[in-house]
Amino acid sequence: MTSAGTIVVDIDRCKGCGLCIEACPQKVLAFADSKVNVKGYRYVVLVAEGCTGCTNCAIVCPDRVITVYRQKKTQ
Amino acid sequence: MEATDIIKPENIVYQRSRLMTDQVLSFCPGCGHGTVTHLVAEVIEELGIENEVIGIAPVGCAVTIYDFIAIDWIGAAHGRATAVATAVKRVLPDRYVFTYQGDGDLAAIGTAETIHTCNRGENITVIFINNGIYGMTGGQMAPTTLAGMKTSTSPFGRDVSVQGPPIDITRMVAMLDGTYYVTRQAVHTPAAVRKTKKALLKAFEVQKEKKGVAFVEVVSNCNSGWKMSPVDANRWMEENMFKYYPLGDIKVDGQLLIK
Ligand SMILES: Cc1ncc(C[n+]2csc(CCOP(=O)(O)OP(=O)(O)O)c2C)c(N)n1
Ligand code: SF4
Ligand code: SF4
Numbered sequence: 001m002t003s004a005g006t007i008v009v010d011i012d013r014c015k016g017c018g019l020c021i022e023a024c025p026q027k028v029l030a031f032a033d034s035k036v037n038v039k040g041y042r043y044v045v046l047v048a049e050g051c052t053g054c055t056n057c058a059i060v061c062p063d064r065v066i067t068v069y070r071q072k073k074t075q
Numbered sequence: 076m077e078a079t080d081i082i083k084p085e086n087i088v089y090q091r092s093r094l095m096t097d098q099v100l101s102f103c104p105g106c107g108h109g110t111v112t113h114l115v116a117e118v119i120e121e122l123g124i125e126n127e128v129i130g131i132a133p134v135g136c137a138v139t140i141y142d143f144i145a146i147d148w149i150g151a152a153h154g155r156a157t158a159v160a161t162a163v164k165r166v167l168p169d170r171y172v173f174t175y176q177g178d179g180d181l182a183a184i185g186t187a188e189t190i191h192t193c194n195r196g197e198n199i200t201v202i203f204i205n206n207g208i209y210g211m212t213g214g215q216m217a218p219t220t221l222a223g224m225k226t227s228t229s230p231f232g233r234d235v236s237v238q239g240p241p242i243d244i245t246r247m248v249a250m251l252d253g254t255y256y257v258t259r260q261a262v263h264t265p266a267a268v269r270k271t272k273k274a275l276l277k278a279f280e281v282q283k284e285k286k287g288v289a290f291v292e293v294v295s296n297c298n299s300g301w302k303m304s305p306v307d308a309n310r311w312m313e314e315n316m317f318k319y320y321p322l323g324d325i326k327v328d329g330q331l332l333i334k
């Protein structure tokens with residue numbers, strides 16, 4: 001399976017609240033396994049293919065940690 | 076398509092507003108204040124009014140917003156944001172003037188200012204974060220605290236026979252002729268965030284019409300004060316807060332939509 005979209009997480013700004021994980025319709029987000037960022041928070045990573053670039057995770061994130069990319073359809 | 080092939084500037088479909096400073100938000104993890112702060116920046120950026128807008132932030136977790144959005148701000152004393160906004164708008168009527176206030180601020184110590192600003196129909200935007208509690212000071216009961224809700228000053232739950240029922244100040248101000256647009260939104264789901272953004276866009280745009288106050292309540296979590304995880308707090312909010320504070324438009328273009 002390929003992905004039409006992807007995300008980049010600004011790891012050290014993530015506060016580990018988990019709201020983006022709840023909001024992802026593709027269920028491709030999770031906390032990184034037993035790792036924390038510079039502030040000591042667990043942080044979010046993309047764990048599977050299938051991201052559509054829908055932006056849901058990014059807009060519910062209170063800290064706007066996520067940048068979303070989507071492949072433009074080629075004519 | 077490999078992810079690395081997609082990560083190119085031309086493929087960006089969402090990134091934070093360029094009006095946000097580099098400061099990390101001081102809000103607790105998962106707090107709705109963060110989401111609304113970013114939406115305010117996005118709306119000001121989209122409207123292209125960053126050089127014409129003046130924000131007023133009073134006391135509470137709300138006040139820290141002036142560190143995060145790179146526009147002109149004035150700090151106000153607790154509860155007095157709409158009074159300061161009145162003065163600013165009257166001196167500079169062509170600027171976009173807005174307040175950003177919590178419920179302990181807007182609906183407790185600032186009740187008089189809120190009611191009279193709305194009654195006078197000042198051409199300002201009021202952004203009201205209702206988390207049913209005094210967040211910054213450690214989760215004390217606010218006038219908006221739900222019946223039975225436990226806080227640090229109502230450890231057995233709010234007793235309405237002693238403390239009265241929670242106040243729905245948004246409904247109250249909608250009854251005043253001076254309000255032109257009144258709505259209640261939330262930011263706990265992507266759909267709710269999109270609706271709140273539309274509401275905020277409208278609330279700034281109507282200032283041009285000079286027809287009165289645009290008032291946007293956002294029902295939000297104070298997960299620290301409620302002593303819940305952010306995900307549980309949003310769930311609790313859906314199940315409890317929305318019953319008493321139902322979401323949706325209350326007044327549009329000066330027309331009341333509720334009885
Ligand atoms: C005149 C005055 N009285 C009391 C305080 C203490 N105080 C600081 S924040 C706050 C409550 C703010 O609660 P709310 O407006 O609900 O905002 P939140 O922190 O929940 O966003 C109080 C009472 C103060 N700063 N100034
Ligand atoms: S952009 Fe959409 S599909 Fe991709 S991770 Fe975020 S919520 Fe999930
Ligand atoms: S919503 Fe934002 S801060 Fe919260 S876990 Fe996701 S990326 Fe981190």
Ligand code: SF4
Pocket residue numbers: 101102103106107108136206210211296297298299300
């Ligand atoms: S104390 Fe409550 S309102 Fe203040 S930042 Fe924390 S969660 Fe948000």
